[in-house]
Amino acid sequence: MDVYETIISKRDTRAYLDRPIPEDSLRRILNAGRMAGSSKNSQPCRFIVMRDREAIARLAKAGDFTAPMLSAPLVVAVMLEEGWRPFDAGRAAQNMMLAAWAEGITSCPVGIQHVDEGRRAVGAPDNFEVHMVICFGYPQPGVPLGRGQMRRPLDEIVHMERW
Amino acid sequence: MDVYETIISKRDTRAYLDRPIPEDSLRRILNAGRMAGSSKNSQPCRFIVMRDREAIARLAKAGDFTAPMLSAPLVVAVMLEEGWRPFDAGRAAQNMMLAAWAEGITSCPVGIQHVDEGRRAVGAPDNFEVHMVICFGYPQPGVPLGRGQMRRPLDEIVHMERW
16 A cells, blocks of 8 residues: 555554554554654653553543453553643654554554543653553454544535635 | 655655645645544544635734745645544644655644634634644755754653553
């Protein structure tokens, strides 16, 4: 798949095979996140790599819709430093998810609604929050990627010169 | 370039050739943004394609460090709907910037600090803001991509299992 095909075929997927992510794939995923640009080169993200089922279950309790975490062979908590842009966390996460998808590894972001509880679950300092958790895993054969949700057509979301 | 190489070689670049972006590249860039996943499939972004110098200059006045907009042959204002995640705007923007970079088109996000002024400049409704502006253009030969800023090493930003 070329870059464009990889980008437009990526679907957030919540069901994974029980098959570990190879170490070299993990390294590329993390490095893709690391290389994302950020406002004023603030590099406001840290990544917590989680494969321990108990550690993952503990963090999952801090969110409301975290079931995908429990079956994901790899979970990466995207930590965002206070005062910096969530937009940049999105850039880093998308880099990671695309690097994974290029290798056939699918993913899904999961929110952690209870911020203090999430921070405590991973032992992070006060100036970082678990901004988003990304679940990674190989897709289950026969299970559709995504949930069949469509995107709005391009001419509905694009304006020319002004709104 | 494969997907991983495209991701890790992308540098936010502020100097552009005075050369227009082809229509088919523009369409792929916008479609890459459109196909980005979002929380609850909210699809909270709209894109305003700007090439008119006066329109761009008007919007640039609503931000503090917007000089790159004035020389970019293409500017896309990423509009975010109120109540949804800036993280998802980052995902969509990164998709667009990577689709562009795969075709040799570089880019740079620019913030619009004065929110009301930005909204007025593009004529957007109250429930959308100019969350970020992405400048696109072909890089100037001989001018380094990025500003020579380094990224922190991987082992400084990655934690295993917990912080």
